[in-house]
Structures are given as C-alpha cells and as structure tokens.
Amino acid sequence: MNGCESQHINRRSFLKRGTLGATGLLIGFYLPELRQAHAADSVRSNSAASGGRVTLNAWIHVSADDTVTIFIDKSEMGQSVLTGLAMIAADELECDWQKVRTEFAPADKVYFNPQFGAQGTGASTATRTSWEPLRKAGAAARMMLLRAAAQKWGVEPSECRAEKGAILHAPTGRRTSYGSVSQAAGKIPVPQEIPLKDPRDFRIIGKPTRRLDTPDKVNGRAEFGIDVRRENMLYAVVARCPVFGGKVASFDASKAKAIPGVKHVAQISSGVAVVADNSWTAMEGRRALDVKWDEGPNAAATSETIRKLFAERASRPGHIARKDGDPEAQIEHAARKIEAVYEVPFLAHATMEPQNCTADVTAQRCDVWAPTQNQTNAQKTAADITGLDPSKVFVHTTFLGGGFGRRFESDYVADAVEVSKAAGKPVKVTWSREDDIQHDFYRTASYAKFTAGLDADGWPTVWMNRIACPSIMGRFGPLKDNFDARSVEICDAVPYAIPNILVDYQLAEAGIPVGFWRSVGASQNGFFLESFIDELAAEGNKDPYELRRHLLRNAPRHLRVLETAAEKAGWGTPPPAGRFRGLAVVSSYFGYVAHVIEISVDRSKRSLNVHRVVCALDSRSPSTAGACSRAIFMIIRCCASRTCPSWTCTSFPANWHQPGPANSRCRRSLRRCATRSSRRRADAFAACRSGQKTWPDLFSRLRQAMPLAPKTLRNGVR
Amino acid sequence: MPIEFTLNGKPQRVNVAPNMPLLWFLRDTLGMTGTKFGCGMALCGACTVHINGEAVRSCVTPVSSVAGKQVVTIEGLSEDRSHPVQRAWIELDVPQCGYCQSGQIMSAAALLAKNPHPSDAEIDDAMRGNICRCGTYHRIRLAIQRAARLKYPQAKSAKARAGGAELLPTAQFAAQGGGK
Ligand code: FES
Ligand code: FES
Numbered sequence: 047m048n049g050c051e052s053q054h055i056n057r058r059s060f061l062k063r064g065t066l067g068a069t070g071l072l073i074g075f076y077l078p079e080l081r082q083a084h085a086a087d088s089v090r091s092n093s094a095a096s097g098g099r100v101t102l103n104a105w106i107h108v109s110a111d112d113t114v115t116i117f118i119d120k121s122e123m124g125q126s127v128l129t130g131l132a133m134i135a136a137d138e139l140e141c142d143w144q145k146v147r148t149e150f151a152p153a154d155k156v157y158f159n160p161q162f163g164a165q166g167t168g169a170s171t172a173t174r175t176s177w178e179p180l181r182k183a184g185a186a187a188r189m190m191l192l193r194a195a196a197q198k199w200g201v202e203p204s205e206c207r208a209e210k211g212a213i214l215h216a217p218t219g220r221r222t223s224y225g226s227v228s229q230a231a232g233k234i235p236v237p238q239e240i241p242l243k244d245p246r247d248f249r250i251i252g253k254p255t256r257r258l259d260t261p262d263k264v265n266g267r268a269e270f271g272i273d274v275r276r277e278n279m280l281y282a283v284v285a286r287c288p289v290f291g292g293k294v295a296s297f298d299a300s301k302a303k304a305i306p307g308v309k310h311v312a313q314i315s316s317g318v319a320v321v322a323d324n325s326w327t328a329m330e331g332r333r334a335l336d337v338k339w340d341e342g343p344n345a346a347a348t349s350e351t352i353r354k355l356f357a358e359r360a361s362r363p364g365h366i367a368r369k370d371g372d373p374e375a376q377i378e379h380a381a382r383k384i385e386a387v388y389e390v391p392f393l394a395h396a397t398m399e400p401q402n403c404t405a406d407v408t409a410q411r412c413d414v415w416a417p418t419q420n421q422t423n424a425q426k427t428a429a430d431i432t433g434l435d436p437s438k439v440f441v442h443t444t445f446l447g448g449g450f451g452r453r454f455e456s457d458y459v460a461d462a463v464e465v466s467k468a469a470g471k472p473v474k475v476t477w478s479r480e481d482d483i484q485h486d487f488y489r490t491a492s493y494a495k496f497t498a499g500l501d502a503d504g505w506p507t508v509w510m511n512r513i514a515c516p517s518i519m520g521r522f523g524p525l526k527d528n529f530d531a532r533s534v535e536i537c538d539a540v541p542y543a544i545p546n547i548l549v550d551y552q553l554a555e556a557g558i559p560v561g562f563w564r565s566v567g568a569s570q571n572g573f574f575l576e577s578f579i580d581e582l583a584a585e586g587n588k589d590p591y592e593l594r595r596h597l598l599r600n601a602p603r604h605l606r607v608l609e610t611a612a613e614k615a616g617w618g619t620p621p622p623a624g625r626f627r628g629l630a631v632v633s634s635y636f637g638y639v640a641h642v643i644e645i646s647v648d649r650s651k652r653s654l655n656v657h658r659v660v661c662a663l664d665s666r667s668p669s670t671a672g673a674c675s676r677a678i679f680m681i682i683r684c685c686a687s688r689t690c691p692s693w694t695c696t697s698f699p700a701n702w703h704q705p706g707p708a709n710s711r712c713r714r715s716l717r718r719c720a721t722r723s724s725r726r727r728a729d730a731f732a733a734c735r736s737g738q739k740t741w742p743d744l745f746s747r748l749r750q751a752m753p754l755a756p757k758t759l760r761n762g763v764r
Numbered sequence: 765m766p767i768e769f770t771l772n773g774k775p776q777r778v779n780v781a782p783n784m785p786l787l788w789f790l791r792d793t794l795g796m797t798g799t800k801f802g803c804g805m806a807l808c809g810a811c812t813v814h815i816n817g818e819a820v821r822s823c824v825t826p827v828s829s830v831a832g833k834q835v836v837t838i839e840g841l842s843e844d845r846s847h848p849v850q851r852a853w854i855e856l857d858v859p860q861c862g863y864c865q866s867g868q869i870m871s872a873a874a875l876l877a878k879n880p881h882p883s884d885a886e887i888d889d890a891m892r893g894n895i896c897r898c899g900t901y902h903r904i905r906l907a908i909q910r911a912a913r914l915k916y917p918q919a920k921s922a923k924a925r926a927g928g929a930e931l932l933p934t935a936q937f938a939a940q941g942g943g944k
Binding site: 125266326399 | 781784785788791792793795796797798799800801802803804805807808810837838839841842845850853854857858859860861862863864865866869895896897898
C-alpha cells in the first residue's frame with residue numbers, strides 16, 4: 047500500500063543511509079540558524095566524515111527503485127501530520143505520490159522546531175514550521191536530481207524538467223526516473239538558491255489526498271508506543287503516590303515477588319516499579335505490593351481548599367496584563383455594575399493510548415521507543431538518568447494514540463529508562479488508565495472574576511477581569527513578577543472596543559501538576575470571556591450578536607467570522623420550538639473562529655442536547671482553502687461528534703483579508719467551500735442521529751469539559 | 765492444563781495462568797498487538813475481539829473462558845484489508861490517531877454479521893461501548909453504512925429502504941479526501 051510502511055529507524059541505520067552509499071540519495075536542508083549548533087554531532091558531519099562536502103541530509107531519501115522516503119520529524123497523533131508533511135515535500139519534489147513512503151525521524155538537532163528550540167510537536171506549529179523547510183528540502187532535492195540527469199545527458203539543466211518522479215529532456219524526448227539518477231544527484235552540491243513553486247502550480251498541496259497511515263490503522267499494523275516489542279523485553283507498571291508531591295516511605299514487596307512471573311521490584315523516582323514477564327502479571331504484582339506513602343505537603347488538599355485558595359487570591363490585585371483607559375475610576379461612574387465569577391476544573395488529557403514507553407539501557411547506549419511529542423526532551427531525560435551523552439540516546443518515535451499536549455511531558459520516558467537501568471534489560475512500562483487519569487499534567491483549574499460597567503444605554507464602558515490559577519510556565523523557570531502570560535491568553539486580548547479595560551493575574555499554586563492541554567489558556571479563557579460578554583448583553587438588554595458586532599468594530603477578522611456564522615445559522619430568525627441559539631467568537635493561535643450552536647434543554651435531566659453547530663473559521667494557515675477546511679472538519683468533529691447531528695462550516699482561506707490578486711482565487715475557493723458546507727450539512731442531517739458518547743463513570747468526573755454556570759446558560763441562549 | 769481454542773482460524777494452545785485476560789495473552793504472550801489496551805475494565809472497547817462471532821472485551825475475558833471457542837482478532841479479520849468494514853474504513857479515511865480503531869472495526873464487523881442493514885440508531889446502540897477520543901464517530905457511522913452496502917451490494921440499505929439517499933454524498937466527499 048502506498049506509504050503505509052512507516053517504520054522506525056535508529057540513528058545508526060539512518061546515518062548509514064545518509065552516507066551516500068549504494069542505497070541512494072539523502073537530501074535535506076538546514077535551517078540557517080541551526081547550521082552551527084548542528085555541526086558538532088549531526089547527521090551531516092557524520093556524512094561529511096565519510097568523504098567530501100556533503101550538504102545533504104535530513105528529510106528526503108530517493109532509492110534506486112524510485113521509492114521516495116520522507117522523514118516525518120513531527121509526531122503523528124491523529125492530526126494527519128504524517129500525510130500533510132509528506133504532501134508538502136512531495137509537491138516541490140515533483141515525485142510520484144504513489145512512490146512516497148514515510149518514516150518517523152530520529153531525534154536530531156536538524157529537526158528542531160524553531161518555535162520550541164527543540165524537536166517537538168504542539169501548539170499548532172507542525173505545519174507552520176515545516177512548511178518552508180520541507181518545501182525547500184523537496185525543491186533542493188528536485189534540483190539536484192534534475193542537474194544529475196542533465197549532466198548524464200550532457201545538456202543544460204534549463205532544458206530539463208521534473209515531472210511525477212522523472213526528469214524529462216523535451217528537445218530529445220529523453221526521460222529518466224529519479225531512482226536511476228539518485229546516486230549521481232547525491233554528488234551534486236546542494237543549491238544555494240532554491241526557488242519555490244508558485245502556489246498556483248501545486249499538484250498535491252491543497253488537493254484531496256488520502257491519509258497515508260489509514261491502511262495500517264485498519265488491520266492493527268500501525269505501531270503505537272504501547273505495541274513496541276524488543277527481544278528479552280520485560281513489562282513493568284509503577285505504583286505511584288496517590289497524593290501529588292508525596293513519595294515512598296517504605297514498601298514490602300514479598301507478596302508481589304511471590305507471584306510467578308514477577309521478576310523485579312524496584313524503587314524509582316516516581317514510585318515502586320514491578321517488573322514481570324507480561325503486563326498483566328506486573329499489574330497483579332502491583333496489587334500485591336504493600337507501600338507506605340509519605341503524602342507530603344498536599345496531604346490535606348481537597349477541591350474545596352483549592353477553590354478557597356483561588357478565591358482568596360482573586361480578591362487581591364494581581365500583575366497587570368493589560369490596562370486601557372482608567373477602569374478603576376470609571377467603574378465608579380458606570381450606570382450599572384455587573385460582577386461574575388467563573389470556575390473551571392482540572393482536566394486530564396485522557397489520551398486513548400495510556401502513557402507508556404519502552405527503554406533499553408546498556409553501558410554504551412540507551413534506546414527509547416516512545417509515543418512522544420517532544421523528542422528532544424525524551425532524549426535529554428534519558429541522558430540525565432543514564433549519564434550518557436545525548437548523542438548516545440536514540441529516540442524512536444512511534445505513532446501516538448492521541449497527544450493533546452500530554453505527550454509533551456517525559457515522565458513516562460523517565461519511568462522506562464529508570465526501570466530498564468535497574469533491571470538490566472529492555473523494559474516496557476505501561477500505565478493503567480487509572481494511572482493515566484490520576485497522574486497527569488492537567489489543564490489547569492482556573493478562577494475568573496469579572497467586573498463590568500455599563501452606561502445608561504446598556505453599552506459596556508468598563509471591563510475588569512482577574513484570573514487566579516496555577517502557572518504552567520512556572521514549571522520551567524522562575525516567573526517574573528509571578529506573572530504567566532499563558533494563564534491569561536485570550537483574556538488579555540479581549541477584542542471588544544471598550545474604553546476601560548483591566549486584566550490582571552494572580553498566581554495560585556495548588557500543588558497539582560499542570561501542563562499543556564489542547565489550546566492551553568484559550569481552553570478556559572475563551573469560555574470565560576464569551577460567557578461574560580453574554581451576561582453583559584443580557585444585563586444591557588442587547589442581542590448578544592448585535593452587542594458583539596458593535597464592540598468588534600475595530601476587530602475585522604473577529605467580526606467577519608462572527609457575521610458569517612450568524613448569517614449561516616440564521617441568527618435573527620426564530621429557532622425551532624424548544625431550541626435556543628448561542629454564539630461565541632474567539633481568536634487563538636492565529637486563527638479566528640465563531641460558532642453558533644443550537645441546543646435544547648432537558649430540564650428534568652438537567653442536560654443539554656446539541657442540535658446544530660455552525661462554525662466559521664479564518665485560519666492563517668499558509669495553505670489553500672482545502673487545508674483550512676480540513677482543519678475545521680477536524681475541529682467540528684471533535685466538538686460535534688458526541689451529540690450533534692448537524693454541523694456547518696465555512697472556512698476563510700489564507701490571508702483573505704489582505705489585498706492582492708492572489709486572494710481572488712482564495713475568495714472563489716471560499717465560496718466553493720461554503721456551497722459544499724451546506725451540502726455537507728444536508729448529508730450530515732440525513733446520515734446522523736444523536737449518539738451520545740460519554741466516558742463511563744470512572745472518567746466522567748475528570749472529562750467534564752466546561753460546566754455551564756446556570757446564569758450563563760440563561761443568558762447565553764435565546 | 766493447557767487451554768485450547770481457535771485463534772484466527774488456527775489452533776492455539778495456551779499455557780499461562782488461566783485467569784490471565786485474553787487481551788494480555790494476545791498482546792504480550794503472542795505479540796499480536798493489534799488489539800489495544802485502553803482501560804482494562806470493559807469501559808472503552810479498544811480491546812474488542814470476536815468470540816464465536818460476538819464482540820467481546822478481551823480485557824475482562826479470562827483466557828480459560830475461551831477454551832474450545834473461535835477467537836478472531838483484528839489481525840484475523842482479513843488477510844489483506846478486504847473485509848467490507850476495512851474497505852469502508854479506508855474509503856472514508858475513518859481513523860485519526862487510530863488507537864481505538866481496531867476495537868471499533870471489530871464491533872462494527874460483529875454488528876454487520878448479525879444485522880446486515882443497521883439503522884443509525886442500531887449502529888449507535890451497537891457502537892456505544894467503543895470510545896474514540898479523537899471523535900471519529902461521524903465517519904464511523906457513515907463507514908458502517910458504507911460497509912453494509914459493500915457487503916450486500918444487491919440489497920438496499922436501511923436508509924434507502926426508508927426513502928433516504930441511496931448513496932451517501934458525504935461518503936463520496938470523504939472518499940475524495942476528507943475535509944476538502
Ligand atoms: S481495554 Fe477493554 S474495554 Fe477498555
Ligand atoms: S481515532 Fe483516536 S481515539 Fe479513535
């Protein structure tokens with residue numbers, strides 16, 4: 047099957063292929079700022095050592111049999127980045143898409159994500175940061191292949207062109223495949239000037255393309271971290287303290303060790319590991335362990351103590367994130383003063399694949415097989431534990447059964463490396479679902495306090511917003527003035543034209559680990575902001591859409607998505623009997639999105655039914671309408687699939703808002719998108735019925751996303 | 765005492781603790797990792813296999829209880845991805861991360877074996893125990909309808925019988941590349 051042969055390579059085999067040996071051509075491209083940092087221990091310098099000036103490496107490999115292997119340096123966790131990145135490189139390479147294979151790249155500086163200064167996937171950066179390097183890598187490879195063919199024929203490169211995996215020389219009608227010139231191309235210097243295609247000429251980017259990983263995901267062949275197997279491997283689970291910040295006081299392993307198949311019991315930094323000849327026996331062994339925990343400083347913490355802490359912090363002024371006008375003085379002159387408090391709980395990521403990692407530690411090297419979003423950190427974690435140089439740590443990235451930011455952490459890597467080191471064998475550590483839910487780096491709980499002033503006509507004149515919550519960034523270094531901008535993101539950028547605005551932040555550490563969770567601060571702050579503006583609409587007797595429109599007069603991109611969603615949803619026309627509509631508009635990660643959602647309320651069950659979702663998205667994705675639309679498709683799928691029978695989406699392609707001739711094409715695609723959307727809505731109506739999916743009881747407590755305060759509900763629907 | 769059963773059409777002799785769940789026997793002892801671990805408590809459906817044609821959660825099925833029975837896993841559904849459910853899954857690009865999909869496919873295949881033309885409500889009912897964290901439920905429903913048509917091309921689907929669209933345009937749309 048096309049491209050389904052994703053496999054893992056260790057760096058050694060990668061280097062072998064990189065040495066321009068008999069296997070073919072390895073072409074890559076350096077981000078200029080990485081050139082120096084990379085020189086010391088890179089693929090490239092290793093290649094250089096094998097002779098000559100080698101300016102090739104990292105992303106593209108062309109074999110003699112015309113197979114093109116594209117190294118995917120971002121983690122595939124369901125977002126289709128494997129296919130997307132391959133498309134970017136393949137388009138510039140002008141190769142035959144049917145000949146494309148992919149492999150996950152090893153950990154190496156050349157693959158650093160410039161947004162992180164590390165190799166990692168997250169924060170919606172994968173396509174954005176790969177776009178240019180991959181296009182250049184593909185284009186450079188194509189130029190080298192073309193020059194090699196021209197050399198072979200003794201003709202001018204300018205007379206040749208590349209097409210579908212072959213070089214053609216029109217004047218003589220000659221044709222040669224990429225594979226047959228790949229070795230010669232390896233000797234061509236990497237071009238300094240790499241002109242890129244006009245987006246008009248894209249053959250693959252922006253075209254409907256099947257995912258390369260689907261075939262292996264329908265027969266169980268795709269290898270996730272949890273599926274890794276090594277010779278002589280043992281299986282482990284870890285007993286962890288049920289209280290965050292606690293540690294092992296003492297433990298008695300005699301009963302566990304008495305279970306046939308249990309091989310070792312070892313204390314590691316995260317708790318007590320039970321190692322056995324299969325995962326189930328390890329779990330049985332863990333059940334038989336008798337551990338006394340020192341519960342540490344959080345022994346007495348409860349949801350109530352945390353809530354009190356947040357409320358207490360929110361009663362004091364914090365670090366000012368934004369101040370416009372003179373809110374403190376103006377609030378005294380407001381005709382009406384409105385206050386509200388919103389609270390959201392900690393949320394687990396609950397990736398479908400529980401955390402896991404396999405490690406093989408020897409005196410010379412350490413191999414780590416991990417479903418990781420953060421290869422550099424995985425490598426560093428293993429190097430720190432083993433004392434090996436990072437260059438001796440080989441990270442093999444597998445498919446990820448979901449990521450959502452959870453796999454940016456490396457705690458599960460540390461588990462496996464420590465246990466393998468202790469056991470002297472390859473070990474796979476598997477977390478149970480309970481481990482996974484109980485020992486996460488959660489989306490933070492947060493407490494948002496709002497005070498607003500309205501004038502006599504009901505228009506807002508003052509907006510004051512204080513956030514109290516733990517800090518994610520505080521984990522990585524001391525915070526300046528106890529301020530974490532991520533905690534207030536979205537809130538500090540409140541787009542509404544209100545003359546007096548104050549947004550401040552109070553750090554409130556609760557002793558619960560927090561981390562990056564989809565959209566990070568925006569996950570809760572968008573909810574806060576849009577709920578409160580609804581409250582103001584209700585208090586000021588304004589239509590929530592009209593109020594937003596009025597206040598978004600200086601925010602054209604917000605306004606545009608809002609108006610589009612409202613129009614498509616028929617805002618202003620009465621909803622069907624018993625149904626209510628609510629709307630919200632938020633910008634996050636350079637995207638602008640508005641939703642109109644139609645619900646009904648089942649008062650007896652105290653539950654909501656979602657009947658219809660209309661979404662308008664203006665994405666600043668560099669791709670064309672197709673890719674934007676795919677992105678929305680995924681968003682809606684996430685939101686709507688649980689309960690909603692109908693959804694509509696309209697996408698705004700790249701930079702529609704900027705003037706220029708290129709955009710007339712975008713606008714046309716936009717219209718096409720819109721037409722397709724309505725058709726899709728009809729299909730969705732026909733094909734879907736409400737199918738409520740909920741995590742069963744065990745998880746429901748933690749996965750409750752954003753509880754709607756009754757007041758918000760009342761004001762948010764119409 | 766070894767336990768004997770049929771696994772993907774071949775005889776299998778088992779010499780492990782009789783209370784070991786079938787899931788871990790498959791994954792760790794045999795190295796058949798297509799069947800996934802999601803919760804170990806029959807709550808998520810990732811570990812679904814067929815036992816005598818029934819969709820069963822292998823994480824709570826002691827290996828001893830399958831003695832003398834026919835067990836089919838995702839690896840044995842077809843040799844070459846040719847089972848109608850797999851074909852429909854490929855056609856509609858159903859999986860995202862893919863982790864839940866072995867279980868989804870096994871549940872869907874068991875449903876269609878019993879009920880060749882399930883309605884949406886019947887699909888929802890049969891698939892209720894299979895969680896997808898990526899939220900592929902829409903495409904799963906469409907793919908099951910599609911698989912029903914692939915399996916019984918002569919017969920009309922439940923939707924068609926009910927007077928609905930015979931060919932799902934959304935299926936075509938997804939087959940052309942998903943969200944484009
Ligand atoms: S692992 Fe068996 S149902 Fe979740
Ligand atoms: S495809 Fe990711 S959990 Fe279902």
